[in-house]
Amino acid sequence: MAETAIREAICRFGRSLFERGLTPGSSGNISVRLDDGGWLVTPTNASLGFLDPGRLSRLDANGKLVSGDAPTKEVPLHTALYQTRGQARAVVHLHSTHSVALSMLPEIDPRAALPPMTPYYLMRCGQTALLPYYRPGDPAVADAIKGLAGKYASVLLANHGPVVAGDTLEAAVFAMEELEETAKLYLLLRGLDPRYLSPAQVADLVKTFGLTLPDAHEHG
Numbered sequence: 539m540a541e542t543a544i545r546e547a548i549c550r551f552g553r554s555l556f557e558r559g560l561t562p563g564s565s566g567n568i569s570v571r572l573d574d575g576g577w578l579v580t581p582t583n584a585s586l587g588f589l590d591p592g593r594l595s596r597l598d599a600n601g602k603l604v605s606g607d608a609p610t611k612e613v614p615l616h617t618a619l620y621q622t623r624g625q626a627r628a629v630v631h632l633h634s635t636h637s638v639a640l641s642m643l644p645e646i647d648p649r650a651a652l653p654p655m656t657p658y659y660l661m662r663c664g665q666t667a668l669l670p671y672y673r674p675g676d677p678a679v680a681d682a683i684k685g686l687a688g689k690y691a692s693v694l695l696a697n698h699g700p701v702v703a704g705d706t707l708e709a710a711v712f713a714m715e716e717l718e719e720t721a722k723l724y725l726l727l728r729g730l731d732p733r734y735l736s737p738a739q740v741a742d743l744v745k746t747f748g749l750t751l752p753d754a755h756e757h758g
Contacts, residue, residue: 607675669696
C-alpha cells in the first residue's frame with residue numbers, strides 16, 4: 539500500500555475509534571511500519587478523531603523524526619512491539635473504558651488477562667498479557683514488552699489501556715475492538731459463573747485456524 543493510502547487509513551480508522559467512544563480526548567495512538575523500515579505514527583496530543591494525514595509523524599528505522607509533527611510519547615511502546623513481533627506491521631494503543639477497567643481488577647492473571655470467552659477473541663487476540671503500571675511514555679515499558687518475548691500480540695497496561703499489534707492496520711484495529719468487547723463481556727458476567735470455552739473447544743480452534751497461543755506458564 540502506498541504511503542499516502544496508509545496515512546489516509548490511519549486517519550480513517552482513528553476517526554472511527556474516536557467516534558465510537560473507544561478512546562477519549564487526545565488519548566490513544568496508532569502506528570504503521572513501512573516497507574523501508576521506518577514508520578508512521580500519530581502525533582503527541584492529537585485526537586484520533588481529528589487527524590491530518592499530512593501531519594502524521596514519519597520516523598526512520600531508528601525512530602528518528604523525519605517529517606510531520608512531534609510523535610506520541612508512546613514511541614518506546616510501539617518500538618518494543620515491532621522489535622519483538624517481527625511480523626507486526628501496525629500497533630494500536632487506546633484508553634478504551636472496559637479494557638482499562640479490566641486491567642485494574644485484582645483477580646486478573648497477568649499471563650491470561652481474559653479467559654477463553656468467545657472464539658473470535660482467541661482468533662483475533664490469542665491471549666492477553668497484563669503488565670504492571672508504568673507512567674505514560676516511560677521507556678521502561680519497552681523492557682516489560684520485551685520481557686514477553688514476542689509471545690503476545692495483545693497486552694493490557696495496568697491502569698492505562700490496551701495495546702495490540704497486528705499484521706495489518708485493519709487486523710490490529712479489529713483485534714483491539716474484539717479485546718474491548720471481550721473485556722466488556724467479562725465485566726458484565728463477573729460473579730455470575732459464566733460458561734467459558736472448554737479446553738477441547740479451544741484446541742479445536744487452535745487446530746482449525748492455526749492459532750499460536752502462549753503457554754500461560756511461561757510468563758509470570
